[in-house]
Amino acid sequence: MTDRQDKPFGLSDLEAIIARRAKESPDVSYTAKLVAAGVGRSAKKLGEEAVEAVIAAVENDRNGLVSESADVLYHLLVVLHARDIALQDVLNELERRTAQSGLAEKASRGA
Ligand SMILES: N=c1c2ncn([C@@H]3O[C@H](COP(=O)(O)OP(=O)(O)OP(=O)(O)O)[C@@H](O)[C@H]3O)c2ncn1[C@@H]1O[C@H](COP(=O)(O)O)[C@@H](O)[C@H]1O
Structure with a gap:
């Protein structure tokens, strides 16, 4: 059995795919195209996708929220x-944050 069958797909698997695809030609890889366009482009896309996820959440669009997430x-x-x-x-x-409740952290900042 391969690793992939032994354990569910995780973010570290996607991280490795992104690192590999970033080295490809932008003609064959969306990841490479994004990276070649500079961090501003991928950061803008991140913001857009976050807004779309927010809208799906507020509209209680379950499938949309999974996809946008x-x-x-x-x-x-x-x-x-x-x-x-x-x-x-x-x-x-x-992991560092697990030592403290979010409310306790907020109070420690006087917020
Ligand atoms: N998980 C993803 C993934 N999620 C979303 N996207 C792309 O992100 C884009 C989302 O932007 P939009 O919805 O605005 O669509 P768009 O209009 O095509 O985007 P833009 O032209 O505006 O950038 C789409 O083109 C999606 O295909 C992804 N592209 C790639 N991956 C992963 O990355 C791997 C490598 O992909 P390539 O780099 O393309 O080989 C894939 O096998 C996947 O595992």
Whole structure:
């Protein structure tokens, strides 16, 4: 059995695909096209997809929210790749935050 059959598809799998496809020609890869256009382009796409996810959530469009969430996660990983930030750095930050409730963190900032 391959790794892929042993475990469900995860964000680290997509991160690896993005890193591989970014090296391809922009003619054959959307990822490569985005990366070649500069971080501003992928960041703008991330913002657009986030707004579309927000709209799907507010409209209670379940399928739309799943689809737009996938777009958000893909474009976020492209932005992280463009800025040379590993997904693990983000996961480490999330793990660090598990030591404290979000409300306690907010109160510590006086917010
Ligand atoms: N997960 C994704 C993924 N999600 C969304 N998208 C693309 O993101 C774009 C979303 O933008 P829009 O909905 O605005 O569509 P669009 O008008 O075509 O986009 P623009 O021309 O405005 O950039 C679409 O072109 C989608 O195809 C993705 N493109 C690629 N992937 C993954 O990346 C892998 C490699 O893809 P390539 O780099 O294209 O080989 C794929 O096998 C997938 O695993």
